[in-house]
Amino acid sequence: MGLLGGLINKFKKGLKRTQELVLAPLGRLLRLQRLDEGHLEELEDLLLQADLGVKAVDQLMARLRFELRGGTEIDAKAVLKEELLKILRPRSAMPFLAQGTQVVLLVGVNGVGKTTTLGKLAARLKAGGESVLVVAGDTFRAAAIDQLERWGERAGVPVLRNQMGGDPAAIAFDGATSAKARGTSWVLIDTAGRLHTKDHLMKELDKIRRSLQKVIPEAPHRVLLVLDATTGQNGLAQAEVFAKSAGVTDLVLTKLDGSAKGGVVVPILERLGLPIAFVGVGEGLDDLIPFEAEAFVAGLLDA
Ligand SMILES: Nc1nc2c(ncn2[C@@H]2O[C@H](COP(=O)(O)OP(=O)(O)OP(=O)(O)O)[C@@H](O)[C@H]2O)c(=O)[nH]1
């Protein structure tokens, strides 16, 4: 199995609930020799239920109707795939390549999967032979620091922490300083969950940024906004504001495996205008996969 094949299987695993609840009947429709208006309406409904969003669904249906007007038999699945790829392909993320010391900040609202994503990302980079330092920038709860330490152990990377209630900007500064001195490739900084409406907490992110820049002027190189797929499109307006105010460079979509609305990838990419770097498809160490349009579309539409 090639690299893409492995990734497709991971996406299939991640999109299992979406497949079971929404896309199984879609598969039946797409296999029909002839689609009549009733079938088309059913298809449209299923795509909307999978949370692909009105804009993309309109575009997909318009293309299908256009092809069907030709009179000859069409491969509806191939048409859908092609049209979806047109939307998704131009929005791919920059690869995570080590160049000097790269600082990555993980941000987002409470409970979306920041700490888990950070643990998996640390494991992934470490497995690629790169040096990683994890920084416990969520200093609000002792449990958050312990959780991060466990991930550090699992991933086999050091975790820098100070005591609970400490200043996140200070520990971020220490992390960047230490990584720069030792030539560590990656500094991954966890942060406490916060709402985009909590002004003092959004200012805290600015403060973390400024203290990192005292050590490494270009830092943070990547700011990952972590989003929970089970929220579907409901969280989009909030994510939009968050993304703007926190200087976000990439998105991470977690809990795809727990969502029947896996199609939400599409409106997320359309609306936020930011690439999805990774998706989370489980709670295991290797359940963080790079977002890849072909693998996603195959995982969504192939049984
Ligand atoms: N199934 C599944 N569960 C996930 C995934 N990512 C995270 N989780 C779970 O989601 C829950 C919250 O994850 P955390 O990583 O603690 O979330 P957080 O954003 O750090 O939370 P706060 O620090 O409290 O804001 C945990 O039970 C994780 O195991 C995923 O991709 N799939």
Ligand SMILES: [Mg+2]
């Ligand atoms: Mg956390």
